[in-house]
Amino acid sequence: MENQEGLRKTFEAFLSKYRESRIAIATHSRADADAISSAFAMSKILPNSVICTSEEMREGAKMLAERFSMEVSEPASLDKKEFDGMVAVDTGTYTLLPDARGWDILCIIDHHQAEGRDMKAEFEIIDDKSPSTAEMIAALYPETDREAAFALAVGIIADAARFKSARKESFSILAELMEKADAEYAELLEYAEPEPSGDAKMAMLKAMSRVKYVYSGGYIIATSEVGSNESSAASLLAEAADVAFVASWRDRERETRISARAGKHVRVPLNKVLSEVGNAFGGAGGGHPKAAGASSKEHTEETLEKCVEVFVRMAEQ
Numbered sequence: 163m164e165n166q167e168g169l170r171k172t173f174e175a176f177l178s179k180y181r182e183s184r185i186a187i188a189t190h191s192r193a194d195a196d197a198i199s200s201a202f203a204m205s206k207i208l209p210n211s212v213i214c215t216s217e218e219m220r221e222g223a224k225m226l227a228e229r230f231s232m233e234v235s236e237p238a239s240l241d242k243k244e245f246d247g248m249v250a251v252d253t254g255t256y257t258l259l260p261d262a263r264g265w266d267i268l269c270i271i272d273h274h275q276a277e278g279r280d281m282k283a284e285f286e287i288i289d290d291k292s293p294s295t296a297e298m299i300a301a302l303y304p305e306t307d308r309e310a311a312f313a314l315a316v317g318i319i320a321d322a323a324r325f326k327s328a329r330k331e332s333f334s335i336l337a338e339l340m341e342k343a344d345a346e347y348a349e350l351l352e353y354a355e356p357e358p359s360g361d362a363k364m365a366m367l368k369a370m371s372r373v374k375y376v377y378s379g380g381y382i383i384a385t386s387e388v389g390s391n392e393s394s395a396a397s398l399l400a401e402a403a404d405v406a407f408v409a410s411w412r413d414r415e416r417e418t419r420i421s422a423r424a425g426k427h428v429r430v431p432l433n434k435v436l437s438e439v440g441n442a443f444g445g446a447g448g449g450h451p452k453a454a455g456a457s458s459k460e461h462t463e464e465t466l467e468k469c470v471e472v473f474v475r476m477a478e479q
């Protein structure tokens with residue numbers, strides 16, 4: 163656990179320099195429970211901070227924000243002159259936090275892999291072995307209060323994907339947070355895995371009706387296309403196939419968004435696949451080995467073909 167000690171020292175150095183500074187705590191667009199709970203816990207540690215995130219939050223994040231009456235601003239609406247800098251949590255890439263451009267980034271706390279990380283900060287607290295940023299913050303700052311403990315517990319459960327990606331510490335840290343929050347698992351799970359919206363359910367069904375699959379490189383690879391909710395659809399298809407790539411065309415951005423999921427036995431890291439696909443098509447990609455995302459300036463069909471091609475090539479290496 164030498165690495166943990168190093169991370170803690172960096173965190174302490176960051177706090178002793180910037181604790182009283184005016185800070186915008188920002189996280190990736192379409193914030194999830196891990197992102198918003200991490201931002202919330204940091205906002206309790208930094209008394210002169212605000213939380214910001216762009217685009218609509220995911221359901222679990224929205225529920226947490228409501229429960230704790232969090233004030234969440236659009237990063238673009240903040241006046242940089244009123245702040246000393248930005249702290250980025252649960253992301254380190256401008257692709258997922260474009261409004262961070264032009265900000266002085268004081269600290270990054272993140273658990274994503276290095277691919278696609280293009281932000282630089284004075285203090286970088288990065289642990290790509292951690293299943294969630296919430297778990298990192300809970301370990302870095304055990305003095306967290308009852309509300310932050312509840313939120314971080316939700317973040318840990320949400321990002322560990324029912325503990326498929328959990329490690330030993332995830333359970334001990336979660337148990338401590340539950341104790342502090344005085345919360346039962348069932349209640350936390352309502353936030354961590356909220357009932358999908360009607361739109362999400364329909365997107366999942368559409369993804370199933372349009373699914374195509376191939377057996378290549380030793381894996382069953384499913385692809386599909388939806389109007390939205392591509393990550394829910396990809397998770398669902400990956401329950402049956404070994405790996406799933408789901409595309410969604412975004413008219414406003416004129417780009418394809420890809421969400422990819424893989425079963426735990428799949429040895430090809432999807433973040434590497436999607437990083438290559440994003441780069442090939444004028445976008446960007448990254449994430450985790452079993453759950454990754456990308457943007458592409460190509461249309462959905464071409465992008466999906468490329469995903470399969472890159473995945474199979476890596477599988478055969």
Ligand SMILES: [Mn+2]
Nearest residue numbers: 196252295321
């Ligand atoms: Mn996360």
